[in-house]
Structure formats: C-alpha cells, structure tokens
Amino acid sequence: MIVIALVSSILLSAGSLAFVFFETGFNSFGVWILIFGVAWLFALWRGWGWFSTIGLFLAVMVSAMGLWLRLAPGWIFAGAIFALAAWDLTDFRERMRFVAADDNARGMERRHLARLTLLSLAGLALASVTMILRVRFTIEWGALLVIVILLGLSQLVGWFRRQ
Amino acid sequence: MYRYVFLSALVYVLLLAGLVALRGEFVALAIPMLLFLFYGYWQAPEELNIEIQRLLSNDRTTADSEIVVTLTITNHGADIEELLLEDKPSPRLKIRLGSPRHLLRLAKGSSFTFAYTVAGPRGMYPFEKIHAVSTEPLGLIRREQLIHTDEKLTVFPGMTRLKSVAIHPHRTRVYAGMIPGRIGGTGTEFFGVREYQSGDSPRTINWHASARYPESLFSNEYQLERVADVGVVLDARVNANIFHSGRSLFEYSVMAAAALSDVFLSHGNRVGLLVYGSYLGWTLPGYGKIQRERIMRSLAGAEVGASSVFAGLQHLSPHMFPPESQIVLVSSLVNDDLEVLIQLRGRGYQVMVISPDPAGFERRLLPNSPNVELAERIIRMERGLLIRRIERAGIQVVGWDVSIPLDQAIGPILMRSRRSVFRRLP
Numbered sequence: 001m002i003v004i005a006l007v008s009s010i011l012l013s014a015g016s017l018a019f020v021f022f023e024t025g026f027n028s029f030g031v032w033i034l035i036f037g038v039a040w041l042f043a044l045w046r047g048w049g050w051f052s053t054i055g056l057f058l059a060v061m062v063s064a065m066g067l068w069l070r071l072a073p074g075w076i077f078a079g080a081i082f083a084l085a086a087w088d089l090t091d092f093r094e095r096m097r098f099v100a101a102d103d104n105a106r107g108m109e110r111r112h113l114a115r116l117t118l119l120s121l122a123g124l125a126l127a128s129v130t131m132i133l134r135v136r137f138t139i140e141w142g143a144l145l146v147i148v149i150l151l152g153l154s155q156l157v158g159w160f161r162r163q
Numbered sequence: 164m165y166r167y168v169f170l171s172a173l174v175y176v177l178l179l180a181g182l183v184a185l186r187g188e189f190v191a192l193a194i195p196m197l198l199f200l201f202y203g204y205w206q207a208p209e210e211l212n213i214e215i216q217r218l219l220s221n222d223r224t225t226a227d228s229e230i231v232v233t234l235t236i237t238n239h240g241a242d243i244e245e246l247l248l249e250d251k252p253s254p255r256l257k258i259r260l261g262s263p264r265h266l267l268r269l270a271k272g273s274s275f276t277f278a279y280t281v282a283g284p285r286g287m288y289p290f291e292k293i294h295a296v297s298t299e300p301l302g303l304i305r306r307e308q309l310i311h312t313d314e315k316l317t318v319f320p321g322m323t324r325l326k327s328v329a330i331h332p333h334r335t336r337v338y339a340g341m342i343p344g345r346i347g348g349t350g351t352e353f354f355g356v357r358e359y360q361s362g363d364s365p366r367t368i369n370w371h372a373s374a375r376y377p378e379s380l381f382s383n384e385y386q387l388e389r390v391a392d393v394g395v396v397l398d399a400r401v402n403a404n405i406f407h408s409g410r411s412l413f414e415y416s417v418m419a420a421a422a423l424s425d426v427f428l429s430h431g432n433r434v435g436l437l438v439y440g441s442y443l444g445w446t447l448p449g450y451g452k453i454q455r456e457r458i459m460r461s462l463a464g465a466e467v468g469a470s471s472v473f474a475g476l477q478h479l480s481p482h483m484f485p486p487e488s489q490i491v492l493v494s495s496l497v498n499d500d501l502e503v504l505i506q507l508r509g510r511g512y513q514v515m516v517i518s519p520d521p522a523g524f525e526r527r528l529l530p531n532s533p534n535v536e537l538a539e540r541i542i543r544m545e546r547g548l549l550i551r552r553i554e555r556a557g558i559q560v561v562g563w564d565v566s567i568p569l570d571q572a573i574g575p576i577l578m579r580s581r582r583s584v585f586r587r588l589p
Contacts, residue, residue: 053169056173057173060173060177060192060196063192064177064180064189064192067186067188067189067192068184068186073188073191076192077191077192077195080192080195081195084195084196084199088199088301088302091166091302092302095245095247095266095298095302096266097266098247098249098262098264098265098266099265099266099267104268108245108266108268111300112300115202115300115301116301119195119198119199119202119301120195122198123194123195123196123198123199124195126191126194126195126198127191127192127194127195130187130190130191130194131187131188131191
C-alpha cells in the first residue's frame with residue numbers, strides 16, 4: 001500500500017512538473033524533470049532513503065522556478081505537494097521496517113495515508129485560495145513576513161547551536 | 164539532521180524569496196510545508212514515561228545456546244503514536260530469531276511485549292541500554308531516550324570432563340583429598356614400612372619384613388591422601404595465541420583451563436586461576452562449587468591481550484601461589500618461556516604445562532606448499548627442542564593436538580601417575 005502510494009507520488013510529482021514545462025515550450029527542461037523522476041524511482045528501488053530529501057529540495061526549486069516563469073500554478077503546486085508526500089512516505093516506509101509482527105501495521109499505514117492525504121489536500125486548497133485571492137504585498141504584510149522569517153531563523157540558529 | 168529542520172529551511176527560503184521578489188506565489192508554495200510543520204508541532208510527542216522490563220530466559224549458558232530475550236514495555240505517559248524501541252545487545256551476539264527493534268503504537272497505560280533469540284560465543288555480554296525514540300505521526304519531531312538496564316548474559320566456555328589428573332605437589336593441605344600427601348598414614352596407596360606400634364591393625368602387619376627381623380614386627384604404612392593448592396595459569400598473550408589470519412588458539416586454551424579447574428575442584432582441591440594477558444586476571448584460590456562458578460565466570464570473560472609489559476612470562480609472580488604447590492600452565496609456549504618455567508621449578512613448585520599445539524593448528528589454516536611444509540618442520544623441531552629442555556628441568560609437558568577433543572587427546576596421559584613416592588626400610 002505504501003509503496004504504491006510512494007511510486008504514485010513520485011510519478012505524479014515529476015509528471016505534473018514536466019507537463020507544465022512541456023506545455024509552455026520548455027521541452028528540454030521537461031525532459032530533465034522526467035529524467036530526475038526516473039532517478040528518484042531508481043533511488044527508491046535501491047533503497048537510498050536520503051535521495052528523497054534531494055528530491056523534495058529539487059522539486060521545490062523547480063516549482064519556484066515555474067512560479068517565477070508564471071507557469072500554471074495548479075500543476076506547480078501539485079508537483080511540489082506530491083514531492084512532499086513522496087518525501088514523507090519514504091521516511092515512513094523506513095520506519096515501518098521495524099514494525100512488530102503483532103502490531104497493527106496495516107492500521108498504521110492506513111492512518112498515515114489518511115493523515116497525509118488530508119494534509120496534502122488542505123495544503124493544496126490553502127495554496128489555491130491564496131492564489132485566487134492574489135495576496136498582494138503591502139508594507140504591513142512584508143513586515144509580518146520579515147518578523148516570521150527572523151523568528152524562524154533564530155529558532156534554526158538556536159537548534160544548530162544546541163546540536 | 165532532523166526532518167523538521169530541513170522542512171523549516173525550505174519554508175524560510177520560499178518566504179524569503181517571496182519577500183525579496185515581492186511575489187505571493189512563493190508564499191503560497193510554502194503553505195503546504197507550513198501545514199506539515201504546524202501539524203508536527205501540534206502532535207509533537209511528550210517526554211517519554213515508559214517502563215521497560217527485560218527478561219533473559221537464562222543468564223548463564225554455554226556457547227551457541229539460544230537465549231530468549233523478552234522485553235515488556237509499559238507506557239505510563241500520554242499516547243505514543245510511534246515508538247521505535249531498539250535493544251542493543253552486543254554485536255558479538257547473533258540474532259537467531261525475531262528482531263531487537265520494533266515500531267509500536269502504545270496507548271496510555273498499555274503494555275507491549277516482544278521477544279528475540281540470541282546466541283553467541285564464550286563471553287560476558289551486558290545488556291545495558293535500550294534506545295527509545297518516539298515521533299509524531301509525520302516523523303518530523305522526535306524524542307529520544309536511552310534507558311539503562313543492568314542484565315548480563317554469561318556464556319561459559321565449552322568444557323569436557325576429565326576423570327582425574329595426577330599431580331604431585333610437594334606440599335598438601337591438611338584436609339583429606341585425592342592427592343598423595345607424601346606422609347605415611349591411612350590411605351590406599353602403599354607408602355612404606357615402619358615398626359609395629361600398639362594399636363596398629365593386624366591387617367597392616369608386613370609379615371615378610373617381620374620374618375626377616377624375628378625380634379620385631381613391622382607394619383605397612385599407607386600414603387595419606389590430601390587436598391592440594393593448585394594454581395591454573397591461562398596464557399592469554401597475543402604472541403602465544405594469535406596465528407595466521409587472526410585465528411586464535413585461545414578458545415582451546417580456555418577449554419583446557421576450564422576442564423582442569425573443574426577436575427581439580429571436583430577432587431576437593433583449592434584452586435586459583437590466573438589469566439595472564441594484557442593484565443593479570445586473578446581469581447583467588449578457593450574450594451567447591453562457588454569457586455568453580457567464579458573460575459568459569461573469569462574464563463567466560465577472558466580475552467587475549469596485547470601488552471608490552473606482559474609479552475613474556477617474567478611477570479608470573481610465584482608469590483601469588485603458595486610455596487611448593489602445583490602450578491598448571493595452559494600455554495602454547497614461546498621460546499622465551501623456558502627461563503621463567505625453570506625459575507618456578509627452582510622455587511619448589513611442581514609445574515605442569517598443557518600445551519595446545521600451535522604448529523598443527525596453524526598448518527591446517529595454510530595451503531599445501533613446499534615452503535609451508537618446510538616451515539612446519541622447522542617450527543616442530545624448535546618446539547620439540549623447547550619441550551625437551553623444559554622436561555629436562557623436571558616439568559611435565561603435555562602436548563595437545565587441538566583437532567582431537569581434550570579428553571581423548573590428553574585425558575589418559577594426565578591420569579597416569581608420573582612417578583610413585585616410595586619409602587624403603589633403612
């Protein structure tokens with residue numbers, strides 16, 4: 001069940017991103033995205049769990065580039081969210097290797113998939129609403145964003161110092 | 164790196180990009196990841212409050228016997244969505260069945276039990292730590308805890324039983340035993356003849372001797388059998404034990420030391436053990452089953468040690484053994500040992516050497532070639548010469564081809580009395 005969801009997520013992520021680039025004439029870039037998708041699947045087959053982190057990072061960067069180029073945001077968001085799901089499922093699959101035989105593994109998988117689906121849908125919905133509302137940057141909005149970023153960065157720095 | 168740090172970094176990069184470019188799309192792209200992060204923080208696990216009990220099916224066993232390790236985990240805290248438990252047995256123990264790692268979902272107040280089976284070679288195996296990691300459902304935030312426990316598994320050396328070992332120390336102890344005490348008295352072995360004394364049983368009268376001296380009567384005297392002090396010295400030096408490709412002769416030496424200690428103790432003797440390796444591992448002399456347990460534990464934990472200080476036997480202090488007692492050295496012997504053994508003999512100790520054959524052992528590890536055969540011949544000649552020199556000093560050396568079980572290879576030799584103590588009439 002998890003493997004099917006994981007492979008589907010990678011395919012949908014790479015497919016959505018490649019499709020939107022093909023559609024707007026960036027054919028060579030679309031081919032590279034497809035190659036990257038195949039590489040992700042190969043890494044999955046080889047059990048290279050670390051590759052999913054690179055996969056998510058690259059998928060988000062490609063999505064950001066797509067948004068920068070003003071490509072269709074629906075496909076872009078779908079690509080990023082499926083990459084996020086694939087990243088999450090890769091780790092979950094790793095953790096599930098240690099599940100006890102008499103623990104309810106199927107139940108754990110079902111609950112996780114349900115949570116992931118809901119979160120992904122909610123994320124997609126919120127992102128879409130944001131795009132529909134066309135949030136425009138005002139001074140106040142920019143200041144709030146700066147504060148949030150500074151708070152976050154200070155947390156990150158604090159975490160690294162603790163390590 | 165924790166996953167939430169990576170996700171947070173991605174979110175901040177997107178927010179920063181949105182701020183710099185003044186493009187709301189980047190902020191919108193960050194929203195699904197933000198949602199993940201918020202959910203992770205919301206469901207973040209609390210401080211672990213679990214109790215773990217570990218039960219070993221047997222804490223004393225022999226090599227390669229299976230031991231079932233059972234762990235029972237009780238959650239006294241809040242619900243734990245995902246708890247990864249990892250017991251950390253010694254890497255030398257092989258997992259035969261089950262797994263020491265389990266992923267559980269543990270509700271508040273509930274318990275879970277799992278078991279796995281291990282087996283391993285001789286050694287002491289402490290079970291000291293259990294690693295517990297609890298995560299929220301997305302695996303972003305984790306809490307780790309190292310739970311300390313104090314179970315210990317002792318795998319004793321394999322042991323063959325020897326019927327008896329004939330030893331003749333100069334000095335014995337006062338208690339009755341099975342070692343000829345070199346003192347006349349009641350016993351079973353003939354010791355000498357003395358003049359009849361009032362109270363002697365008529366059965367003890369030596370009629371042949373009495374017939375030679377018509378004026379007197381003579382009685383047979385028998386040798387008192389006593390217990391003795393025996394010091395078993397196990398050679399754990401690297402240069403005497405480790406051979407081609409790191410293969411070790413030490414396990415055989417341990418097996419021999421265990422068998423010898425067992426037979427000496429079962430005959431009532433006072434036995435001590437010295438493991439001579441990177442340090443001096445001394446088990447103080449004692450009697451009986453408790454001493455047997457002490458010695459077996461010491462042998463279970465014995466390891467070959469590399470030390471420049473103890474590379475030779477010169478630190479084998481005779482002060483550790485009662486004067487004129489029996490010393491049994493279990494060693495494959497190296498050339499420099501001759502001098503120390505002669506010194507021990509010179510101080511009045513009865514010394515016996517049980518020597519696993521290193522030439523035969525190493526030969527079996529090497530391919531057939533003229534060079535190997537030549538080397539084997541040279542080594543055998545050197546060893547033969549060394550053993551002859553040691554024997555000339557009055558030390559009994561018993562060689563052991565380790566491909567043959569100990570009781571079959573040297574059991575019959577050890578049972579034979581090397582010489583009889585006999586006192587004639589003046």
